[in-house]
Amino acid sequence: MTDHPGTNRRATTGTSTAAAVLIRGAAPYGEDVTDVLLTDGVITHIGAGAAAAAAERGADVTEIDGDGAVLLPGLVDLHAHLREPGREDAETVASGSAAAALGGYTAVFAMPNTRPVADSVAVVEQVSRLGQAVGLVDVQPIGAVTVGRKGERLAELAAMADSAAAVRVFSDDGDCVADPLLMRRALEYVRLFDGVIAQHAQEPRLTVGAQMHEGAVAADLGLTGWPAAAEESIIARDCLLAEQTGSRLHVCHLSTAGAARVVREAKQRGVRVTAEVTPHHLLLADERARGYDPVFKVNPPLRTDSDIAALRGALADGTIDIVATDHAPHALHDKQCEWEAAAPGMLGLQTALSVVIATMVQPGLLDWRGVAAAMSERPARIGALAGHGRPIAVGEPGNVTLVDPAASWTVDGSRLASLATNTPFNGMTLPGTVRATVLRGRPTALDGELVAPQPDSSRDRATDSLSKVTA
């Protein structure tokens, strides 16, 4: 048991200027133990020569003890809600970036259901700039598929793709692109720039007033059910549309055994479909709703134990490509209310890796190569994000995460870096702590503490907002 990551939010600036990082005695992908040297943002040495090369550089080398730790490519989250602009009381790009860095992430895709909606060049570029200014992770905006996420007409997708934010992933997440013709047009249109539509699969008519998974627990609790078929029917439809158009489809937060079956069959036919699962759907079942604590309310809802088993199997066999957090901070008053009035969503950035270790690595379903694929390589590839999800090899970008799988920690929502506290894992002891997160050769988090980026006069806004997080 170690200290709670994020306990000490005071930025340590002393090491932030390091031009070189030497990770001693770590095991890349959990394999052979070696030294890795990152210089000027790039992996320059692996193996016996790394320490010697570091010694030649002299004083400006940050040394990180990798003993017993596994070195992974920096984690990439394809699905996070950073809430800025619009709900800065729940999360900001700065606080979300802090949570991401402490959770081992070097890049985060920000969902567009902000206020205003990220359906225009102006908003996606704003989010992108905020992320750069904070500098703890690369924040890559996702653009809305439709204007205002209203599901009526396409947003200016090409303009967002051509903008400085270089958007490649589009989603109305939170709502489904339910109109089949609009979905078809969106899939066709993003082929202009090899984009991808990330679908929140939820048939709206089948889920009117839905509160939780339709099943035995919902029946007891008298809460309106969210049937599995409402998710699976949209995924099946979209797979057929993707097959017909030859376009890329990504399925957000797949949550049922039947949905995994649909995706598996589509992949076997060669459909260009990828899918994600969230950490909470890998661990928590609908039984958690007894007691009506809305911290367990999420969309899609927590399913059953048999769904959980099927999702773990599907992630292990590659049917599900990636783990994405669906990190969804909510202000206290949006959770301290009756279940039906509560906002759906859960924190995820600081707990995702630990949950994956508990649910996939420890049971032997996924090795560290698999973790690297599901949490770094494939999400970067799906999102067409250059410089991330690359191999740990000489000449590659210096984005790495050092994880101590033998350590454990107890989650305390009030001590996470997010402004919100709505973690469903509160009080749970989980395996795996992040010993270091390194972005382009510069540590952003070390042993549960943030490492503030270099102060930069052009980044006053970021320094201000970061100081709120790290104060």
Added chain:
Amino acid sequence: MTPTATPTVGNSDMTAAPTTARHSDAAAGSGLPRHLLDTRTLSADAAELILDTAAQIEQAGAGRQIRKLPTLRGRTVVNLFFEDSTRTRSSFELAGKLLSADVINISGKGSSVSKGESLRDTVATVDAMGVDAIVLRHKASGAAARVAGWVDATVINAGDGTHEHPTQALLDAYVMRRRLGTLAGRTVTIVGDVLHSRVARSNIWLLNTLGADVRLVCPPTLVPAGVENWPVQLGHDLDQALDGADVAMMLRVQAERMTSGYFPSAAEYSRLYGLNERRRRLLRPDGIVMHPGPMNRGMEIAPATADAANSVILDQVAAGVNIRMAVLYLMAGSGPATADAQPSDAAPAAATETETA
């Protein structure tokens, strides 16, 4: 009726106002929960205690010109109703007043609730005034459970969304016990909109706890998915389900269910699931007809059947007051009284030795 005799409810004199003793001592060892949120987790002992206490209260009041008891003098009960309700609210109000509690009614309309205040702030405000019990009616399932986590007062669930309505099930059980002697081995057929019915859920759990067999009968669109584990026999044929049953419990069917497509028309529903005189005769000879009200005459129940000799629908209303008195007596008296209440102020003890049915 001897003025000196006292009833024996959990070793406490129900006609005496509580002073320093915690009133919940009356329920010591009974397994009564701190709050009455549901019947699913209510033990048989606790349910029997409430039913027995209601019987004693009824008998205590039966021979008296003035039914009022001083038991909850100095206690404050707040009826916090966020949904329109006539019978449940007035039943709780009367129950509280007959026990000499100070009863305050707050409805969702015209209060700060309609000004957008959160449920948590509303109940915290009420609780901060120092009330002993909050009787809560709310449209959200689980609202009572949430409120119980936020307040010091005892919370009595008077209906939360489509979850539960425990005092309704208790009063139904009270009436059934009265008419049938015991519930063990009896067959109760619950008919209608099970999906949206908190009455059905509370009755299913309580009847099962008390040893009755429950049959559910409804169109397939009006039963929740996932009831395989419920302790019921589920069917869709009303004639079959009524055959040889002791009780036909009809549920109210709201008109909006029809427009939502749960069934094609009122006429078709009535043909398939309406209780009429022919169907009533499928019950055992001493079988009874129940309805929680308000009734849609001609829809789920024929007028002649609602008024038939073995209809106990008005008995249910009467039982409601006694059951709610029992619940408030057993559960609302914990903690120090909020006003001075001397036993000497008590009205003449009216209760006599009672036997529990």
